[in-house]
Amino acid sequence: MKRRSVRWMGALAVASTLAVTGCAAGATVTAPTPTHSAETFASADVMFAMMMIPHHEQAVAMSDVLLSKEDIDVRIRELAEGVRAAQQPEIELMESWLDEWGMDEFGDMGRMTPGPGMMMSEMDMSVLEDASGTDAERVFLEEMIVHHEGAIQMSQALLEAGSNPGSRDLAEEIIVDQTDEIALMRDLLTEY
Numbered sequence: 001m002k003r004r005s006v007r008w009m010g011a012l013a014v015a016s017t018l019a020v021t022g023c024a025a026g027a028t029v030t031a032p033t034p035t036h037s038a039e040t041f042a043s044a045d046v047m048f049a050m051m052m053i054p055h056h057e058q059a060v061a062m063s064d065v066l067l068s069k070e071d072i073d074v075r076i077r078e079l080a081e082g083v084r085a086a087q088q089p090e091i092e093l094m095e096s097w098l099d100e101w102g103m104d105e106f107g108d109m110g111r112m113t114p115g116p117g118m119m120m121s122e123m124d125m126s127v128l129e130d131a132s133g134t135d136a137e138r139v140f141l142e143e144m145i146v147h148h149e150g151a152i153q154m155s156q157a158l159l160e161a162g163s164n165p166g167s168r169d170l171a172e173e174i175i176v177d178q179t180d181e182i183a184l185m186r187d188l189l190t191e192y
Contacts, residue, residue, distance in 0.1 A: 041101055044161035048171065049094040050103070051154055056087040056094075058119050059147055065128050066140045075188060076137050079181065083144070086177065090170065097166065120147065138192045141185045148178040148185075 063080035066072060120143050128139045155171035162168055
């Protein structure tokens with residue numbers, strides 16, 4: 001079975017659980033955890049984490065692909081290193097939220113693939129993997145801009161419906177940081 005199908009089934013299972021537990025339709029739930037005080041969250045907070053984790057994982061993978069290549073402009077290499085350094089800890093943070101909120105039971109199946117246009121397709125990832133030199137730099141910049149725009153869109157949606165202070169703070173940070181990185185990447189693209 002394809003990974004995407006497994007994730008879709010996982011998303012359906014999660015959506016069903018959220019509906020049954022009263023977390024659907026923006027309801028707010030308080031989940032006591034053994035090591036933390038009660039944490040308030042809404043279905044939007046859960047969905048944000050479930051979609052942003054694979055989104056961030058792909059940004060890290062894109063950065064790893066670029067960083068594995070030779071003859072890459074130092075500015076673009078530093079950008080890729082920065083993406084990886086920022087987003088890997090955010091992945092771990094969001095995974096800890098899902099654990100605290102009782103959503104860890106779904107494992108990888110509890111992760112949702114963001115909508116079309118928010119992530120690189122397998123074909124686009126192959127193009128990046130096969131490219132070298134300035135072609136690899138250009139593809140990375142173009143695709144990461146689109147990728148960041150997707151993260152900003154998901155973060156804005158969270159700010160409209162989420163209630164968890166941690167997820168709201170992270171969404172605000174993503175918007176600021178990735179907007180700045182988009183501006184930098186657009187400037188770099190003018191050289192190609």
